[in-house]
Amino acid sequence: MTTAVLPGTLSLGLARGATELREFFRQKENLIFTVSLPAILMLLLGTVYVREVAQGQMFAASMIGAGIISTSFVGLGMSVVADREDGTLKRLRGTPMPFTSYFIGKIILVFVSSLVEAVLLMIVAIVRFDVQLPSTAEKWFTFGWVFVLGIISCSLIGVALSSIAKSTRNAAGVLNLPYIVLQFLSGVFISTAALPESLRVTGSLFPLKWVCQGFRSVFALNDGYAVMEAAGSWELGKIALVLGAWTIGGLVLVSRTFKWSNAAS
């Protein structure tokens, strides 16, 4: 009888994270759709719309917001659906790996892939549109917490929605449709000030608008540009509140809806 101790939850979580990243970046679909598409859209739309520096700053901020929602909401949602479809979750459930380690692995995946996405978009913005990065520690601090709260809340919603999609084919629709629609309602493609009241209110119910608004506050040349927001100010407190609420709501949803497999139990 062996009495050797099973490995710890955290060290297994780190091992999962390394494997998750390795698998994510080896899949062409991820590299093309989840990672490259926001950069390509930024290039295309920016070339059409951006006429002056200030505009470029705001546009880049919104696109970075949309980019990290792509890696967290769409990317993570898709990866959980794939784990369910290809047997990863079933296999893991038959091993002594704790569920928390699986979750830690996913957090690492989302964090690193979103960071890669944000850096990629910043490079495109700097090289193509002469965008300036924020210069104060305060701005970077804002960027940091909006980034973290944004990817956590959107990851949780993505995982919750992944329970609806039975296959990766379905998931592409279930996840991409709200993502694309919300980009129109959240000031990514069109300034929120230009939207009719009903669409603006709808957009403000979801995290994307608040992530983009937070990033605009970071990238704006000065705080005077806050007048261009629908509320006339950056509303940083409200951003924290909305994203925090979605995080808690997402946690509740995931803990109630998470499934290990597509089969009925």
Add this chain to the structure above:
Amino acid sequence: MNAIRVRGLRKAYKGHQAVAGVDLDVARGEVFAVLGPNGAGKTTSVEILEGHRDRDGGEVSVLGVDPAKGGREWRSKLGIVLQSATDAATLTVREAVHHYAKYYADPRDPEEIIDLVGLTEKAKSRAGTLSGGQRRRLDVALGIIGRPELVFLDEPTTGFDPEARRQFWSLIKLLAAEGTTILLTTHYLDEAEALADRVAVLAGGRIVAEGTPRTLGGRAHADATVRWLSDRGYTEIRTSEPTKAIAELSRNGELAELTITRPSLEDVYLELIK
């Protein structure tokens, strides 16, 4: 203590009774095969034993633990070989085996396991590029990396070519020789005959027969069929004493195309699941 003890196991899906009162005992070190047609309740039963599925009723003990309450310690003693997984497709064989080895307290050497399942030449290939038979051997490698006391194999050779099946069988025999308890489901009778110490036939959610492959369903005591070619064409007699019958028949000279057959496992099986 038996490795597996099941009494009165029941499970229904939306009014359909998939498992309707199964009793099962599997001793430690035994290779036990569950035979049955599709929809007989094999996979459901096995998934309940693995702790992957809830049950409606009955007592279940796997390695002394109720699977519904099994924790990490218990799971680390099981090896589950999946039926149709395509996971880890972008990992190489070596990466996948090394990764899964990390989950266990006392894993086998990953390189030895890769060698044991015959994937040494494919160690650097991504799992997604393996053939069906190679993929299943990787599944076995991942299932046994943690030195399990009990291994579940659910229809392991479905879709294999004959050579891959024979290779797979020798792998299972190797595991059995090390003293690992193995529960195997299959609908190939030759597979059960080649591998199992004991066999149970599951039909309509119930066990309809149990025994060794040689004695299942009264096979050993069944009448033999003696068949030969006479002037009147092929002639058959059924007898419990074939030696005596042939001695009498052969008094008149040579019997052309003489055969003596007993019901094959397949004959018995087909009779049982009617």
